[in-house]
Amino acid sequence: MKTTKKFNKALALFNANKLAEAGKALQKITSAERQNIDAWQLLGMTEARLGRFDRAANCFRTILSMIPGSADAHYYLGAALEAQYLYPEAIREYEATLKIQAANIKALYNLGNIYTAQGLLEKAEEYYRGALQYNPEYFEALNNLGGVLKTLSRFEPALHCFQKALIIRPGDTGVLTNLGNTYHLLEEYDQAEKYYREAISANGGMAEAYCGLSGVFYKQGRVDEALKLLADGRELLPDDDSIVASQATIYESAGRYDAAYSVLREVLNSDSGSADIAVAFAKIARHMKLENEAVELLEKCLKENISASERMRISFLLGKLYDGLKQYDKAYDRYYKANELKPYRLDRNRTVEKFDRLISVFNSDLLSSLGNSGNKSDKPVFVVGMPRSGTSLVEQILSSHPQVFGAGELMDVGMIIASMHGLPESGKDYPYCILDIRPEQLAEFSDRYKGKIDSLAPNAERVIDKMPGNFPHLGLIELMFPGARIIHCVRNQLDNCLSCYFTDFLGYHPYAYNQADLGFYYCQYLRLMKHWEEVIRLPVYTVEYENLVANQEEISREMVDFCGLDWDERCLQFHKTKRLVKTASYDQVRRPMYKSAIGRSEPYRDKMSALVNALEKCSQ
DSSP states (O other): OOHHHHHHHHHHHHHTTOHHHHHHHHHHHHHHOTTOHHHHHHHHHHHHHTTOHHHHHHHHHHHHHHOTTOHHHHHHHHHHHHHTTOHHHHHHHHHHHHHHOTTOHHHHHHHHHHHHHTTOHHHHHHHHHHHHHHOTTOHHHHHHHHHHHHHTTOHHHHHHHHHHHHHHSTTOHHHHHHHHHHHHHTTOHHHHHHHHHHHHHHHTOOHHHHHHHHHHHHHTTOHHHHHHHHHHHHHHOTTOHHHHHHHHHHHHHTTOHHHHHHHHHHHHHTTOOOHHHHHHHHHHHHHHTOHHHHHHHHHHHHTSOOOHHHHHHHHHHHHHHHHHTTOHHHHHHHHHHHHHHOSOOOOHHHHHHHHHHHHHHSOHHHHHHTTTSSOOOOOEEEEEESTTSSHHHHHHHHHTSTTEEEOOSOOHHHHHHHHHTTOTTTOOOTTGGGGGOOHHHHHHHHHHHHHHHHHHOTTOSEEEEOOGGGGGGHHHHHHHOTTOEEEEEEOOHHHHHHHHHTOOOSSOOGGGGSHHHHHHHHHHHHHHHHHHHHHOOSOEEEEEHHHHHHTHHHHHHHHHHHTTOOOOGGGGGGGGOOOOOOSTTTTGGGSOOOOTTTTTTGGGGGGOHHHHHHHHGGGO
16 A cells, blocks of 8 residues: 555544554554654644653654754644643744744644743733734633733723623633623622623533622622522532532631531532532631541542642642641641642742832822822722731721721722723823823722722721732822822731741732742832832821730721721721621631731741742842
């Protein structure tokens, strides 16, 4: 049989998905004809389809040894390397592809996926947009770009991507759920409910949509509806443990630990529980005095074939459990492995450039020239600082006052900034667009924020926005609200940074998962706060966490007075205040003031040399 006929037969086997037979036929051809490029390429594709990516890579390397300028070979080699998580090598091959074929949208898309996996989301955005430049209807690129923008809290462009993807594929459950998730984060609960319900209807039962919608109901105080929805979902999807875990999580978040344990017990006893069940059980274990049982279950899960994200979640929880059991070596080992699995890493150059731009733009002259353009209301109180510095505690104390409403971590300042990019009169990105902003535009942005907090608490004298990440935006906040107040929360540097390192943040915190990066970012935070101290005119009250714990009534009285309010004794009983806390500190603020978080870093000091060395540079 001639080679052409043999190749055509192998191709037919490949197209019929008879991959093992195709592979054997192609190996014979390539052994007989080492220069047969078509056979090598098809063999590489066959090996990849069989999941033998190392063999596939060798086939494409063979082609490149004969034709170094083959864009296809570079692309397919990149794909084989990506499948083996060899990201640096895969990036090199995709970049080689683009040098030959700049419009190769699959290479651009795959680079976006790799940078997403590595947590380099700005780079991922660049490549997804590159693919969409050549094909604006590229569904997968639109959906993934939307996911990146959502993670970066750039919600308006994320929604635009998802809406466009939905036009291309109406009724796609993944996109509908992404829309629900985005509106959920924006706390636009009616819209979130709409899209979650569409996802449930389109799919006939999608666990993520059930869980997302139940979360919306819970945050609206519709706890019974949330639990009923999950019960309905459990009937439709009896084998999906994520729904059971969501039921337990709602009970746990409401402080109903016995009910949470009751929901989990049946699955725990069946030996069929998943990582979701183990995680839900671990969250209630301390309250049930079942820490050792939770540790045993989580360690067992780590021995199973679970995803990297599940392994990360479990490792964070094991770290917390071992820490509570005072098994500090084991705790640190699990925390370290959890942080290594986080897909985000800090881009230090971008961080410095971002803070440099803010310092350059928001100087005394600018603040003076636009100082009377915003909304004159004294209703907003912004609580800022590093995460895990005591912001939730401060908010809980103040929110116990009858004239104060705790709004939690509002995303509205960030959304206003996102909408400022490329203002028509300027065409510049934030913060440079502020240099050209008109007073009436600034007033419009201010009124938008004021309208939001008025809708949340129309009768409150003060509304607390405790988004810690608003600290870079104090210059803009002064322009928007010259009558606002700032409470700056600080804590022992090592304790604060270690607490960040030990936290499985839900949002995008790329600085938090590497000790050296964390110390570097903390120094940049101090640098920017020093600038604000020198230029802003807003009243700023600094709360030292350790001082607040040691002198609860004195500092609480000072905070209330700073807010321009009369003292109320209920602020001392903050742990009895019934309100939803949505941050990582939701459990801590239910307890009376405690001192155990002071000196948090002491048991781990010998393991923190990278962090200590980085923090020492703050004073240099």
